[in-house]
Amino acid sequence: MILGEKKLKSRLLVVLLSTALLNLAACGKKDTVPAADGEMVVKIGAIQPLTGPQSHLGKDNENGTRMAIDDANAKGISIGGKKVRFELLSEDDQADPKTATIVAQKMVDEKVNGIIGHLNSGTTIPTSKIYSDAGIVQISPSATNPKYTEQGFRTAFRVMPNDVQQGRVLGDFAVTRLGAKKVAIIDDRTAYGQGLADQFETAAKAAGAEIVTRQYTTDRSTDFMAILTAVKSENADVLFFGGMDAQGGPMIKQFKTLGLNAKFLMGDGGSTPEFIKLSGGNAEGAYSSLPGLPLDKMPGGKEFSDRFTAKYGQIQLYAPYCYDAVSVMIAAMQKADSADPAKYMPVLAGITHDGVTARVSFDAKGDIRDGAITLYQVKNGKWEVLETVGGAAPAPAAAQ
């Protein structure tokens, strides 16, 4: 009655293979309309996780990108004397580096004029080489791992400050403002989570705190009881989690279940309404940081958030950054009078554009210049602004 080992193993293999195939089959689609006469179609690829634990963020990104493209189409932009219709090609990378490279290759084969993505650092870094080899401009709205722009690819840009800046602000904040002496760190072992946690660790140590434990989880986990118990044994006064809201929310709930009373701190990955929702009422008092100014402090921010909310519902996280990434890309195309990546890339590198999250301009590596970091805390079930660190003041009347 007992299964032979061989049979059992082959059955498991069948299960694993078939899920992998299913996942591949579930990849994206595009909304194509044939080009009218004298019209030029400019394809913009948007890649983000549309399935899996981070799908709410991916959808948010896609909507931000779509809104920017719709706006550009409504304006009736002409490039090189031809009327342009921007077309969105959206794909799902499942926040998985392996899937991301397959999808990236597909985008290259489609000859897109520019890429908005990917959402995660773990998918952005490996795909950046593919885009660089193909000479396609890539603007990531949300990848914050420093490595992305340190590889020397001229095609790689981002509209969000990197983790060196964010980690430093978070580390300082934990020690000077939260009074942390003993700090525990958990990360999700992704390029983003691990990278931010490393930067945070460096900054917190430099500011005089002791790192009492470092624990790890994954970006698909739901059980954190064991690692939180390990954290509890160290009597840390601040727990920093480098990861996303889908883990952060349940983590703070389990954190309360275990009776931990450390302060809970996350980076931009936790700064979402979803985090509060997933915490099941346990998020009160948690801290997070988010690169950029608070939306209501930005010239076009209020208007953007009203329009976005009316059309797609609550902003999760990176939609405004996607909007900026698209609009700065289109601005560069207009200025260069060409949608050819080789032509508009140098223009993009030197552009200054007033976006909804910041005044966007890039340094030599493709990182956004003078990015601000804003700290938030959950008060009465909502993220409230605590303070903003750094950042160039936006031009007051330059709302677009």
Next chain:
Amino acid sequence: MVPRQRLQQRNNILDIFLQQLINGLVLGSVYALIALGYTMVYGILELINFAHGEVVMIGAMVTLAVVNMLLASGVDIPGIMIVAAGLLVAISVCMALGFAIERIAYRPLRKAPRLAPLITAIGVSIVLQNVAMIIWGRSYISFPPILPMTRHEIGGAGITDLQIFIFLLALVLMAGLVMLINKTRIGRAMRATAQAPEIAGLMGVNVNAVISFTFILGSALAAIAGLMVSAYYGIAHYYMGFLLGLKAFTAAVLGGIGNIAGAMLGGLLLGVIESMAAGYIGDLTGGFLGSHYQDVFAFFVLIGVLVFRPSGLLGERVAERA
């Protein structure tokens, strides 16, 4: 004050061990409930019902849907009653689902080669996942904070009402199942069918009814496990059944698949192994292997069992039935 400090440290280590043990037992009792569903079906049909994890997921999703609906309608009844109502609906839905899965995907293939029902099992699992994704969306769904979360201290370790409840309910259900199988008519029919379905049929046992009953029973347990998981972690999502199913399957194999007591033992053991591994692996390997290998341990265990004791802890090697 060095000795006192050392004493305190030792106490601390004990507290942590106790806490990890509690975490592991609670998790393990959920695994055990799910593993029972695998093992009962295997015992009778020699079929690995890979759709079982998805039944757990549907149980969690339906409970949450009902709970959220009741909360939204603003009825003024205590949280525990709302959850109980959700659970009742979920149990009924899952029972119907279990019955339907067997009827549609397995019964027509009962005489087919063994690989065929395995493939339909995977098919059912994929269909259920996608149906759940269409109905409830792709995001995580959170469990509303309506259950009491009072913590009790046991010698430095904490345990919440919910954890106690999960553990006790799992024990009661397992005891009830053992009684049912050993003391009732239907239980005897199940045992007879497991031993020799044709002969049981000749002796007047309605084999089809017994098989349907087994699926229904396993699915009811799965629904309860689904509620437990989602309440414990505070979230549910359409993909949760996959990993849970694989782990519970591992637990069933660990205990000896087809063996009821084995599934319970395997579940509890696997929960404790996972919890201990995640809690201590980082320190033991000097950070080389971290707690993110938590999920991998279940499969280390599975491989270990398959290599060294394929029949599981409590299973016996029995000749393949023709």
